[in-house]
Amino acid sequence: xxxxxxxxxxxxxxxxxxxxxxxxxxxxxxxxxxxxxxxxxxxxxxxxxxxxxxxxxxxxxxxxxxxxxxxxxxxxxxxxxxxxxxxxxxxxxxxxxxxxxxxxxxxxxxxxxxxxxxxxxxxxxxxxxxxxxxxxxxxxxxxxxxxxxxxxxxxxxxxxxxxxxxxxxxxxxxxxxxxx
Amino acid sequence: xxxxxxxxxxxxxxxxxxxxxxxxxxxxxxxxxxxxxxxxxxxxxxxxxxxxxxxxxxxxxxxxxxxxxxxxxxxxxxxxxxxxxxxxxxxxxxxxxxxxxxxxxxxxxxxxxxxxxxxxxxxxxxxxxxxxxxxxxxxxxxxxxxxxxxxxxxxxxxxxxxxxxxxxxxxxxxxxxxxxxxxxxxxxxxxxxxxxxxxxxxxxxxxxxxxxxxxxxxxxxxxxxxxxxxxxxxxxxxxxxxxxxxxxxxxxxxxxxxxxxxxxxxxxxxxxxxxxxxxxxxxxxxxxxxxxxxxxxxxxxxxxxxxxxxxxxxxxxxxxxxxxxxxxxxxxxxxxxxxxxxxxxxxxxxxxxxxxxxxxxxxxxxxxxxxxxxxxxxxxxxxxxxxxxxxxxxxxxxxxxxxxxxxxxxxxxxxxxxxxxxxxxxxxxxxxxxxxxxxxxx
Numbered sequence: 001x002x003x004x005x006x007x008x009x010x011x012x013x014x015x016x017x018x019x020x021x022x023x024x025x026x027x028x029x030x031x032x033x034x035x036x037x038x039x040x041x042x043x044x045x046x047x048x049x050x051x052x053x054x055x056x057x058x059x060x061x062x063x064x065x066x067x068x069x070x071x072x073x074x075x076x077x078x079x080x081x082x083x084x085x086x087x088x089x090x091x092x093x094x095x096x097x098x099x100x101x102x103x104x105x106x107x108x109x110x111x112x113x114x115x116x117x118x119x120x121x122x123x124x125x126x127x128x129x130x131x132x133x134x135x136x137x138x139x140x141x142x143x144x145x146x147x148x149x150x151x152x153x154x155x156x157x158x159x160x161x162x163x164x165x166x167x168x169x170x171x172x173x174x175x176x177x178x179x180x
Numbered sequence: 181x182x183x184x185x186x187x188x189x190x191x192x193x194x195x196x197x198x199x200x201x202x203x204x205x206x207x208x209x210x211x212x213x214x215x216x217x218x219x220x221x222x223x224x225x226x227x228x229x230x231x232x233x234x235x236x237x238x239x240x241x242x243x244x245x246x247x248x249x250x251x252x253x254x255x256x257x258x259x260x261x262x263x264x265x266x267x268x269x270x271x272x273x274x275x276x277x278x279x280x281x282x283x284x285x286x287x288x289x290x291x292x293x294x295x296x297x298x299x300x301x302x303x304x305x306x307x308x309x310x311x312x313x314x315x316x317x318x319x320x321x322x323x324x325x326x327x328x329x330x331x332x333x334x335x336x337x338x339x340x341x342x343x344x345x346x347x348x349x350x351x352x353x354x355x356x357x358x359x360x361x362x363x364x365x366x367x368x369x370x371x372x373x374x375x376x377x378x379x380x381x382x383x384x385x386x387x388x389x390x391x392x393x394x395x396x397x398x399x400x401x402x403x404x405x406x407x408x409x410x411x412x413x414x415x416x417x418x419x420x421x422x423x424x425x426x427x428x429x430x431x432x433x434x435x436x437x438x439x440x441x442x443x444x445x446x447x448x449x450x451x452x453x454x455x456x457x458x459x460x461x462x463x464x465x466x467x468x469x470x471x472x473x474x475x476x477x478x479x480x481x482x483x484x485x486x487x488x489x490x491x492x493x494x495x496x497x498x499x500x501x502x503x504x505x506x507x508x509x510x511x512x513x514x515x516x517x518x519x520x521x522x523x524x525x526x527x528x529x530x531x532x533x534x535x536x537x538x539x540x541x542x543x544x545x546x547x548x549x550x551x552x553x554x555x556x557x558x559x560x561x562x563x564x565x566x567x568x569x570x571x572x573x574x575x576x577x578x579x580x581x582x583x584x585x586x587x588x589x590x591x592x593x594x595x596x597x598x599x600x601x602x603x604x605x606x607x608x609x610x611x612x613x614x615x616x617x618x619x620x621x622x
Binding site: 058062091097098100101 | 482485489492530
């Protein structure tokens, strides 16, 4: 894939989360959708303003759990009935009550791992390069005390001049262009 | 998140703290609900009457009565332990549930009165009460009414299982629980009437006072419940041993009490003041808590089954065989599906936990599931039903539907009376401010 060129988006820097949330809400109201907030700690109002609450992690978690359940149960059945049948105190080879606990443990294990790795995958991690780090003020502030809103050029509504004017109406410390 | 709130707590007018209604009294609609429950109680009582004239009908009425009593006791006693639990654990969920839980504990008097018929008619329920002495047991053995195992275990357990011991243990259980319920309810009103209410000193003083009573209280409750569950229910089969029995009842009570309290606050939230008090956040938390009880309940019941299944000892397995063979397999499977599969799969969903209407249906279902479980625990103890579930010439078994429904409706009416007696929120508590804060979509 050839390297992507041009503008990634416009990055507005704010001093307080309140300003960030207000700007995000306004941007959403104005029709922007391809945007992201960057904060040094979780700001739930920002997530709310971005409307990112429904995601596919629960589905991945559920599927992982079901996979663990069936894998363990079928494996136990295969081992005990066909692969290595043992007569244990005269009980039937298919002793389903005894299979439940390991199957349950595998359900939890697979569900937990799927949730963790699924979350990372859906977040696009691991990610070795992200264009916003091209902005020097982002590198200095994003992990300490600054709050950023990036309106991305991929948004159909994005226009270098209009979007810049839109962002400048807020009390932003700066609005900078971010290159790919 | 605390630092985030400090920065922009008041930034948005529509996100600001809500105002508590001036009138915190329970809504008038409770009177109408109570009337409906009383009508239901009368109807179910009338429906129960014909069973008395069927074959073995009177016995079934009494057994069904015991089941209804134990379910009501589960709400009163379970309400008490949940009330103490929220005092020691703290948390906003506890503040929201406090007044409904207090109302449940104030029904203990009614539940104690409900127990009188069981005490007076105990020889029709418990084999050890029918043959209360060693001589009577020996005669019954000689006459072939009981077998040697029953005779020997009955004699060995006589200290605990005899009519006078039953009276004594029941009095102690109700006396001790009543004392705790009395103190917790009295202090709760005094806490609100505290002249220093609203100050940190007052918060701390009351918090410590409630914690010091509730901590030991939870332990004492578990001991009391273990004893009560053994004498009232487990001793229906005098040969049965189980050391986890008390805990199983404890968790079952927690399951039912949470279901009923969630049902109560959600139904109340259609009206002020609960409309302003109950946030989706707390409802979601309560749903997660109920989910934990669903898991814990199946964990204990299945672990006991698995241990006994693995041991495969002739002393222990008949208890399960009586509850699996002869048609009981249907009830046993239904118990598992109703009690665990359905609430578990549904409560996995975040959206369902946050949905008021769906939670109303689910909590009603959970209370129904408790009744199915109680039926499965009680009825197979009796020789005509052990390993032989049948309706033919045994129509009285349907009393297990009508009699508990009567008692539960009656108890529910009294619970609503108690709920109406106090404001729906305990005001002198630092959590009050927190539940009025804006919600966050977690």
